[in-house]
């Protein structure tokens with residue numbers, strides 16, 4: 001007699017589970033979103049978000065397969081639960097033209113969010129055409145922004161053709177990006193892959209990036225970052241900076257690890273860039289290791305004399321202090337003869353620079369390194385010969 005009871009019990013449990021799952025799962029189509037690529041689904045998406053965010057227990061938002069036009073969406077917290085999930089099978093389409101909007105999809109004040117899958121198509125083509133024609137264009141929209149948020153996971157997202165940045169992580173703590181695929185043409189202006197600013201404990205792993213600007217860039221106040229197993233190219237490489245461009249007092253950049261990255265045909269490889277202006281700030285504790293360069297124009301760069309257009313900086317010197325930066329096991333080919341360039345500030349020389357096992361070839365000639373105001377040491381294989 002015990003067995004039928006157990007079966008019944010299991011069945012009841014299953015039903016209970018299914019019904020609680022159903023209660024806490026919100027499908028955007030049930031809120032009126034149409035997967036036709038033409039009807040604006042912003043309101044249904046926001047209604048599904050409001051329901052999930054207002055749920056006091058774990059809640060799931062489902063975006064089924066299909067193409068959903070979303071004019072603009074700000075998914076705002078704080079939410080009543082810290083276990084929001086979003087399963088996206090389909091594609092979110094930005095409007096095909098461009099406007100004055102600087103944000104497309106935004107998550108703000110959210111804690112405990114996991115987004116699985118999804119394709120975000122920023123449809124930046126019209127905006128790039130405006131820029132390339134040298135017309136006066138608006139600022140451009142970042143496709144995805146994670147702002148003022150905590151414990152966010154983005155897993156397996158595809159991002160294509162943003163107007164400007166594909167993804168921006170701002171003033172957030174604990175953001176993980178896994179298995180992202182970021183795609184924009186190599187000649188699309190300012191389509192950085194992921195920009196991180198004023199944020200800590202950011203992890204970006206197992207992702208590939210093809211962009212018209214930096215694959216990943218890190219601005220002021222970025223700390224405790226791990227970037228690992230990345231493919232970048234075409235693009236402008238992985239950069240810290242530009243720092244020191246705006247305010248006089250800037251929070252520093254600290255504890256950054258960039259490991260196991262392949263750069264292919266990029267303008268730069270790994271780079272630290274500061275304006276040649278006397279602002280305050282620092283970069284401290286950076287490890288670039290296990291890096292492969294394939295035909296990269298400037299594989300290893302510290303440039304503290306950034307002064308585009310030679311405006312407001314000529315003759316000045318960067319106030320950003322750079323220290324404890326390690327470049328280890330960097331190998332492959334440089335597309336220009338100077339494969340390592342460490343051009344530091346005359347008033348704030350770089351200190352504690354370490355070069356270890358660098359092997360960068362340049363065609364059939366000897367590659368070169370260039371150092372200015374840089375102090376540190378080198379060890380292991382050194383091709384080009386060290387200038388430190």
Ligand SMILES: *[C@@H]1O[C@H](CO)[C@@H](O)[C@H](O)[C@H]1NC(C)=O
Pocket residue numbers: 201202223224225226255257
């Ligand atoms: C540096 O950042 C990593 C995360 O990338 C973190 O695990 C580690 O604890 C940080 N180290 C220090 C000294 O804060």
Ligand SMILES: *[C@@H]1O[C@H](CO)[C@@H](O)[C@H](O)[C@H]1NC(C)=O
Pocket residue numbers: 332359361381
């Ligand atoms: C440096 O790399 C070249 C290939 O680009 C390779 O033939 C050479 O053995 C490497 N040198 C060392 C010391 O690892």
